[in-house]
Amino acid sequence: MQKENVDVLIIGGGPAGGVCAVTAKMNNPEKVIMVIREHAQQLVPCSIPYVFGNTLKTVENGLGSCAQAEEMGIEARLGKVKDIDIDNKIAYYDDKAIVFDKLVFATGSVPFVHASLQHSCTLDGVFTIVKNVERIRKLKAYTEDKQNIIIVGSGFIGIEIAIEFAEAGKNVKVIGGSEYILNRAFDTEIAQEAQALMEQRGVEYVGSDRVVEIIDKNNDNIVNAVKLKSGKIIDAEVVILATGYQPNTDLADKVGLSLGHYGGIWVDDYMRTYHKDIFAVGDCTARRGFLSKAPSKVMLASTSSAEARVAGTSLYGIKYLKGMSGTISIFSTKIGDTVFASAGVTADKAELKTNKMIVIGAFWGLNRHPAKIPNAHRQYVKLIVSKHGGQILGGQVIGGDEAGEMINLIGHIIESGQSVYNIMSMQVATQPMLTSAPTSYPLIMAAIMAIKEIEG
């Protein structure tokens, strides 16, 4: 068997594996860094919804590039690692053996499907959203001549796909267990707005219900309908299960790495597993929340990238002390012209977790000023704030495109442990064509409102 020696072996070529490789090489230019990935082409994960409609139009347009890794001299191999000899530090793929010094798992995630529906996944017309070019191509091709599409799951991916299909002229229904869509990232009043906009774009939402059966009436292995818990039966030519993901840890489990909650690989703040030379990054890890430190199911390429940067600089000792102390759950999406964004905990979640030890500060404004400026969009900022100390625990924004970066400001505020007392007099740049007025910048006003609540 062919044997090769590398310094760092990374299993997986998604955002986590790619960023980890680049970061590792940048910090250790003299080391041999190798990435083994299963697929030659890699989809940018969050672009997947947009290949189905008018936004990206083709699957090809959703592909990422490995140019940077190549330029930097990172070794790339195509193949599937089937086994690892942990004691002797050897990974096996195809008929090859790679002897490594450091190993990084970046094996990502696979769709989660409720046990009761798993057997239906073999029916024609039933799909999950696998982050795989061929599978996405197949799904897109299958839907070309179909009209009635059901999306199961009301998270970001489900909603984004639903809207793309609807805008391409298809008849789309989303089925979700919660009363309103996107309920993990948004409080009710904001989720309601998002849902209303989605419905305006022709997507119907069937909420507070769930699929108990996927029906193949004619026994011809082709899906016809779904049956809901409520008894409702809804016809469908295509059923897309967008019911979340789970860590892809078959290999990690097989070779004996400790798994944490939700089946993810256990890692510490520097993405180290219990084995001193083995790291894990991205969706395959057992994540926890930044604030609560409780297990988290959040799976985001941006979180994975942050983890990969931490791992990439910590392989040969902890170079930078800022580790990854949990995900701040930071999201944004766009429905029509309106952006919805969220960071940290929602009020609903925070109330539960802190036993109501929170206050809310919220403010409606505009994303331009003065009010007569063309193309102004309403802008809403809601802050979830600790009653005791004023630390900002979460924020939600409704606005125009700028909300996509406003949430990163709020995320930074959360990550750096700032309080409303820091924000109430923060300095911002304001400009008529670009932001709200300085006198009523909604983030600052929301902080002021929260202080008013705290002080009663």
Place this chain on the structure above:
Amino acid sequence: MQKENVDVLIIGGGPAGGVCAVTAKMNNPEKVIMVIREHAQQLVPCSIPYVFGNTLKTVENGLGSCAQAEEMGIEARLGKVKDIDIDNKIAYYDDKAIVFDKLVFATGSVPFVHASLQHSCTLDGVFTIVKNVERIRKLKAYTEDKQNIIIVGSGFIGIEIAIEFAEAGKNVKVIGGSEYILNRAFDTEIAQEAQALMEQRGVEYVGSDRVVEIIDKNNDNIVNAVKLKSGKIIDAEVVILATGYQPNTDLADKVGLSLGHYGGIWVDDYMRTYHKDIFAVGDCTARRGFLSKAPSKVMLASTSSAEARVAGTSLYGIKYLKGMSGTISIFSTKIGDTVFASAGVTADKAELKTNKMIVIGAFWGLNRHPAKIPNAHRQYVKLIVSKHGGQILGGQVIGGDEAGEMINLIGHIIESGQSVYNIMSMQVATQPMLTSAPTSYPLIMAAIMAIKEIEG
């Protein structure tokens, strides 16, 4: 003489006075708060450039509203305070006397005109940009049937007015002392881009020169041309002097308040003057830089608003300990579809002030991802970073509209004293339609590049 008693008297109804009044009332609902302002209608200061062209179209569209102050029960008076008896705490306006407990100067700024040109300001066709509805109306009316406009001054206001006039079909030249426009907020390579875009929109820039004479050829009190230091003579029907502002402190000086550098009212971090019951906020104060603590000429409504919030909560004792420890000089503007934004010090300035103890981290990316997403705009982030410790001292962004809020994220990073070591693995939300890719988010990449520079 009619005598009236109030708790807090605020002189000036611009952004500083307005925000201070609202904040003071919010924090002291039982107190009588009065604002005396000179004009019934108030222009939103940064909207002024946009009333001259197609963006706001009319002066009326640039007006601000006092509705919030009225609703809160803040007393408003029209008039000009002519004298103050500091010892007895009485302010005089028209034939009235107001006895106050606390006094806030929010008297703003007036255009700065070089001494050699002041006598020419009485010529027909020569204007400064006074933040006054009538004066702006007069300027706009005067230009209606004129074609050749010269703007003297290459700062934000000059450039924004120039572009608006050019887009409305006029022939516009900008004359500035620096080689490139906007040179206080941007380093050369960025200023060059801004200038090229301005020129594409039909504005000509005459740089590294200055107006030494404003010419009235026919001795009919109507401007015809300007003469430059280089000897060049440029014909003009309208000459707009946008050469900065100076604190409006005639009254403060008259009543004996201590003035600081550049003639502004001396204030401490809580906006208190040397007199224990007198505060000052906004452009009339002596500002200093956040990082260097050196005197600063920055005049921005957003900075004024932050100061006003600090003063408004500190009138009856320091309620919140975050004072105003200098301006971070945070700006944004839009030229065509491209946004230019800056916070903190430029590299040029930082090199000088720190004796080259800085490094630069910069990264070019896109504001959308993947690359094939429609309407993507290039996005560039440049960070100016302390070589010793990695603290972020300044940042500049070129991008789409989102850059208007990205600079507020960078501003917050500067204001909260964060370093590139905090930013390199920060968590962000990324979304194809709204942001760059998580794997190459330009702000994070710029931080990583700066670390590379520091570590050599």
